[in-house]
Amino acid sequence: MNEKFFALPEEKQRRIVNAAMEVFAKNEYKRASTDDIAARAGISKGLLFHYFGSKKELYFYLYRYVEQMVAEQVTDKKFAEITDFFEMMAHGAEKKLKLVAESPYLMEFTVRLCSSRDEGLAPELDARLQQTLDSAANYFKNIDFSRFRPGVDPMELLRMLTWMTLGYLEELRRRGLPVEVDQVMRDYQRWSEMFRSMAYKEEYL
Template identity: 55%
Template sequence: MNEQFFHLPEEKQQAIINASLEVFATHEYKRASTDDIAAKAGISKGLLFYYFHNKKSLYLYIYDYTKQIVTAQVVDAHFKEITDFFELLAYSAQKKAAIMSRNPYLMDFVMRCFYPEKEEVSNELNSTNQDYIDNSIFLYFKNVDFSRFRQDADPQQILRMLLWMADGYISEKRRQGKPFVLDEIMHDFKEWSDMFRRLSYREEYL
């Protein structure tokens, strides 16, 4: 992308970001129109491509932007004070759910990013998503007291299994053509977390 984008007034940057998020959230990548994005942002398509050389560059920027926004709002002062692995997961899930409920386009876009179809951006998204999952325990659980786990329990593997269960829930909804219900998966995620707590924590921490 062209660094001149960051020299635009904040209001104009946000207009381009919001327009892109709306269009990418409501359409598959290949059907998302840069003409629509430019029109909603109140700029010409030529100017849009001056800042972002092509649709793929714009899409990947919006992807990185949403990750930064969500992380900034989730990893707050209280987040850094939590030392219990499962309490941290619950707090993070609640914060993300609140963000998603206030920003429906954000939720739809994130779902498309984590479950990309066979499109031009799929390889980049799949690779980045996997790196994020692999490194999350080192990035976001630095203050967790892992001594609460039994010696034979692997926190990183538990995190992966919880993510796989959430992935299975969403994949099933997609196969059935049913909507993704945030409250429903939050309820299930809590039950899964409670189950893993009982299976993996030392008795004195149950």
């Protein structure tokens, strides 16, 4: 990526990022138009490609941008004090949902990204998604895994809860319903308690 993008005023960077996220959120990757992105950002298409060498480069920049934004939101003071796996998952879910509520196209972009089957993105996208899941282990360095029953894989639970949440949000998107953080968290807590009862030793229930 051209370093000149980072030399732009922050307001202009945000305008370009928001425009790209909106277009990629509303369209499958191959149908997302760089002409539309440039027009929404208020710049020429040539300048867009001056900052980002290709459409694919812009797409993966957005991936990293969202990943960093979520990480910064989740890893607050409370995060460092949590030792319970399910409490950590709920904390992360609440923080991410607040981001979704504040950023109208973040959820749609993320859902499309995670469900993309575009041949122009695979296998690079699949590899990056797997890296994201694998790196999530770093978030659990303070977690007490001795609470789990023998044979239970916490990372498998992480994947299941993540995909359930994404599917839930995708259903809201398809039905044109708003993301109401309190309601989603009530549903999430219900799922979490179900998994807790199956995964934790009796003395931790």
